[in-house]
Amino acid sequence: MYLHGTSKINAKGHLEIGGVDTTDLAKEFGTPLYIVDEALVRQRASEYVEAFKASGLKFQVAYASKAFSVMAMCAIAEQEGLSLDVVSDGELYTALQAGFPVERIHFHGNNKTPDEINMALEAGIGCFVVDNFVELHLLNALAAEKGLTVKILLRITPGVEAHTHDYISTGQQDSKFGFDLANGAAKKAIQEAIALANLEVLGVHSHIGSQIFEVDGFRMAVDKVSQFAVEIRKDLGLTFQVINLGGGFGIRYVEGDTPLPIAQYVGAITDAIISNFTAAEFPLPEIWVEPGRSMVGDAGTTLYTIGTAKEIPGVRKYIAVDGGMTDNPRPALYQSEYEAILANRANEANEETVTVAGKACESGDKLIIDLELPKANIGDLLAVFCTGAYNYAMASNYNRIRRPAVVFVKDGQADLAVQRESLDNIVANDVIPARLRKAELAK
Structure with a gap:
């Protein structure tokens, strides 16, 4: 056993x-x-943080609270130096009630309601991950009403399909999430976001799926995102400060599951970032990831x-x-x-x-x-x-x-x-x- x-x-x-x-x-x-x-949760958090520190890159490890959102877990995430992803007013409220630092909260979701956006704006969260054109303009309008400028990442679908269950694959072209890279929607979204006065584009977010046991998918995602970053800098004059590679790192449920050590996942991502961006003579961005399952x-x-x-x-x-x-x-x-x-x-x-x-x-x-x-x-x-x-x-x-x-x-x-x-x-x-x-x- x-x-x-x-x-x-x-x-x-x-x-x-x-x-x-x-x-x-x-x-x-x-x-x-x-x-x-609890000791294992803290060990996993430490493994992520230490692996990123070894890379020398600026980073945020954001716990994906959708995996398990209770106030006690938010407290542990804060104590371990993590950031926090939320995808609803309920998850945001849980984080706020736990006293989690608002500047380290990122708000995800493909259908954020006006009430949820206003709640997050009033709380002063650190970043919105914008999922579609409707949200892009709604967020700008609601921020303008409050006289705020908010930091955003644009979620893109890079066309990378992870080897996982259909219901938990999210990076392929046919997905309810994000702006598609292949059909030009992602570039158009960046162009529109730059023109909106109450939004500050930090960079992009990419998530290729869940319960992933290899690193090739992450490397492919980095390749595509880095090429996109170079294109956007050349054509639109925007230099991405942040690249978020999402989560999806697998765990062992049963015999035959073969997850890699956390340091190996992180090493593959950071090595690919350093290699690609250095070759392109592009400033090394801050890297964010969003482990949920692999944390808890x-x-x-x-x-x-x-x-x-x-x-x-x-x-x-x-x-x-x-x-x-x-x-x-x-x-x-x-x-x-x-x-x-x-x-x-x-x-x-x-x-x-x-x-x-x-x-x-x-x-x-x-x-x-x-x-x-x-x-x-x-x-x-x-x-x-x-x-x-x-x-x-x-x-x-x-x-x-x-x-x-x-x-x-x-x-x-x-x-x-x-x-x-x-x-x-x-x-x-x-x-x-x-x-x-x-x-x-x-x-």
Whole structure:
């Protein structure tokens, strides 16, 4: 079995994370439970920062909060010297409530509303990543109303397709994101942005996809972006100060996943930047990247309690847990794969092959297909690894199932970061119209 970060099997045969026995976590906080290995998150952040420092380039490592946005994570990002990406008023509000430095916040998104833009302008965030022509002119107009000049990057699609799932590939020409490089839209956007009085163009942003296990795609993106930078400087007189290469750095979910060391991803990007821009006699730009999954993905573990079982002779055995697609929709969305063990019986030999089903009323609510486990019993604890990214972030209340609590563990201490939703939370925003109330119907 492959254990990430501080995870280990202790003398009791229990899974331990951050020096805390997971059986104790289940007793104190209940299940399902998201567990975050804080030391591993901080290690990943440090690996990015140190790799960029070694390059000698100016840089910002911006945590992509869409992967996992809670105030405790914003606090860690600030402490580790990171910047922060947000893509909605909710993510921005979370960052502001956590006291994150506004000048290090970047606002992404392909359909920012006027209210969201105004909120970000009033907060004084550091940069907008502009995604389309409508937003370009809307942002300028709203900034003008407030007498502001705002810094922007223009998101371009470089035509580089990463080797990943169709739903998480974003750099190809047919994408909802950004200005296309090949058809001239990107150059036209730069030209229009330069002419708008309340915008300051820092440079461009490029993101080629997610869960990428090689560096060739990043090198190709740098090639295209650097050629574009030279063209823009020659034709329009604008020198890019910032090049943002996005994120997409892969992690190990299951055996067969082969992510590269963070320093290797960063080294490939920075070497390509230095080589291309030096050859073009172009000032070396500041480099920004946006790791999300690779910062928190393998630092997360979800703990479930096993309930019922169903065996179909000659076909399959199901075991059901007290969560499922409501706390982890990725298997249903992307056919994502995970590894898991019995947290309370971690040293026991595997005896059977099971499919882990969730409790939602959907046939597709299967977390893991064909998992090797010891014979599981009601009340056993199942620990599913690498659930730190896009699990809590994408969780729902389907079937009015309550979203789990989140705990951060480090050095033998467990701290609640998000409370478990209560039944009162589930109905907190419900309103029964007057005409539907019992008293009115009785008239």
